[in-house]
Amino acid sequence: MSYGIRLHIWGERACFTRPELKVERVSYDVITPSAARGILEAIHWKPAIRWVVDRIHVLKPIRFESIRRNEVGGKLSAASVGKAMKAGRVDDLYTRVDEDRQQRAATVLRDVGYVVEAHFVLTEKGGADDNEGKHLDIFNRRARKGQCFHAPCLGTREFPASFSLIEPGAALPERAGEFEGERDLGWMLHDIDFEQGKTPRFFRARIVDGVITVPALAEAVS
């Protein structure tokens, strides 16, 4: 792809939560396209562009680890936040954490490394001087310097991602040997379709020689 980029992402832990096992988190085996898109958007995004993930290379063996954390059971409601904003005070806006404890276990991935191949398309929100070359240059510059709007994360915010740009023509990092042949990962979340009532869309993920080919969002089943 002439306007495609390749980004090397790695981290100590990752949790790409399965939707059905969200309460006691269990991670998918590999990064979801939506999480990869999130990392790209953390580096550079404007309403004028939309990132599309093409391929994901899996570099490290898939290993899990289990942790337990004390969290809370409730959320602050949007209505109470609105009331506080109107009243101009936050005295009544609180959650008593010790009254609302929930201990949740999580099965997270350990030592992950991926190369994400993606491209972006221009949306109709772009202005007159928005063109693909300009955004590509901005992305490449920011990725080389390590700049981002907010720290990119591997699924959930507590697991930060490190990234580095792979220049066009440079070789990919080394891959762990256990991905020869084809491996079926079952149905995996592709992305959430925000334009149509936040419906989730799924696709059948297969690692072929360490590479997952991600179909277009329109082809994903919804």
Add this chain to the structure above:
Amino acid sequence: MMLASLCEYYDRLAERDEVPVSGFSQEKISYALILSQDGKLVDVQDIRDTSGKKPQPKALTVPQPEKRTAGIKSNFLWDKTSYALGVSARDGERVAQEHEAFKALHWKWLGGSGDEGLQALLRFLDQWTPAQFLAPLFFDEMRDANVVFRMDGELCYLHQRPAAQALRARMLADGDAPEGICLVNGMRAPLARLHPAIKGVNGAQSSGASIVSFNLESFASYGKSQGENAPISERAAFSYTTVLNHLLRRDEHNRQRLQIGDATVVFWAIAPDGQPAAAAESLFALLAHPPLEDGQEATRLRTVLNAVSQGRALRELDPKLDPDTRFYVLGLAPNASRLSVRFWLANTLDHFVHRIAEHYLDLKLEPLPWKTEPALWQLLYAVAAQGKAENVPPQLAGDITRAIFTGSRYPRSLLANIVLRMRADGELSGIRVALCKAVLAREARLAAIPSREEIPVSLDTENPDPAYRLGRLFATLENIQRTALGRQVNATIRDRYYGAASATPAAVFPLLLRNAQHHLARLRKDRPGLGHVLETSVGDIVAGLGATFPKSLHIEDQGRFAIGYYHQLHARSNGKADAEASPAAFDSGEEE
């Protein structure tokens, strides 16, 4: 993957009629009400299983119960007495409401039926009042028990009649659930809002827990509620919960479940050609849950382990074992009304058998501290304070099981916990030492750069590792003390000094060696031959130690210290010297 594999297993079992079909489930029923054709109650039959000490309710396949937590929803053609008869141990408005709901449901569905059994039930409900709940037919202990109905003179229950089954099928198809894509099988189908409960996990709610649940706000996302957070079709939800309930059933013949720490583990196999994979499942059950006594099963286990360690194919052992059989292991741990997935492993049978064989190989210690291979739960008890199940560190069970079945390193906290336990209660049982050895041996095997010497399986007098030699030295000094002072010593140096000797040898060993000289002096007078033998053995060990004692030993070295101690303690030397000391030490050191 997990739910998809469970659904696949359900399909295999349903082909062989081993699980209830859609819309039905196994529930525990106590009594059957026998009705005549005009709706009069003829008899109340106790259908409980009276073979044990207490009568146990019988498990029957009945229409699947509604999931009710706070609402009032009646079951079809069976329920507890508060719904079916309006009678309960609790009093109140609610009981009457529940009975009304039962009558309303049955009037709605059975009203147009021509079947005489179902009509008899309607007539019974018309003329029944809760005041009729009296002796001689009814007793107080029947309150809140589950009841089914039967026609007088017939063998099958009302819910088993063909007309009732047809009505049930219509009830299921009549749902108003929204359609969507199921994330288990990728097909468009009506989605489940709530999933049926999963019963049988130790420590969870007795009314059942859920793997997929969104009952609190903080679990929901994108403004969705309940089942919308994870679109799963009703059929898939039914399949995976039914097959899990089947795997978790508490039946003495059910070999597909075992308990490891706080996690209930189930496993199943799917053979490639659709044949029942019972041979694979029973082999895994044997490996994961070895028998306690020496017997036929134990010899079979050893044959399998020997064959695998020699590299022979599984097919040679049992022609029914296809090495391509896919094997799945699922560990579930309870958390109030939820179940968390402790581990989920999917691989071939070959892989699992080899990993378990490697585990036993890592554990091996000479002389063997056990008669039959220890099961996983026995290993965990060795780590717990006072050997109590509730003192097992919670994360450890899941981590150890995952390490065993995937072949990765044992958790570091295992070694730390064992060493801590040994120093805290002074019991150096064979299992604890074997676990230390297993952790160290596996690390040495998996290390990228082989750094230290191999961990010896049996006593190795030439091993130069200082921590190992110090353990041997400690055992020899204890032997000297015991022989000099006799067996009636109140506190040996092991009780007083083990912890300090293993952690800070430089501070303790000079003192111990000095005291040993006093004991040796006494032995030279009483039993000179023995005294000489023990003195030379001390000299041999110290000769290989180097110029100074190490100031402190870190955790791995404390593990080697324990291994050296154990080996020396149980050494069978040629002379009679150790013969009388060792059995006594063996008895006091052995602990199960």
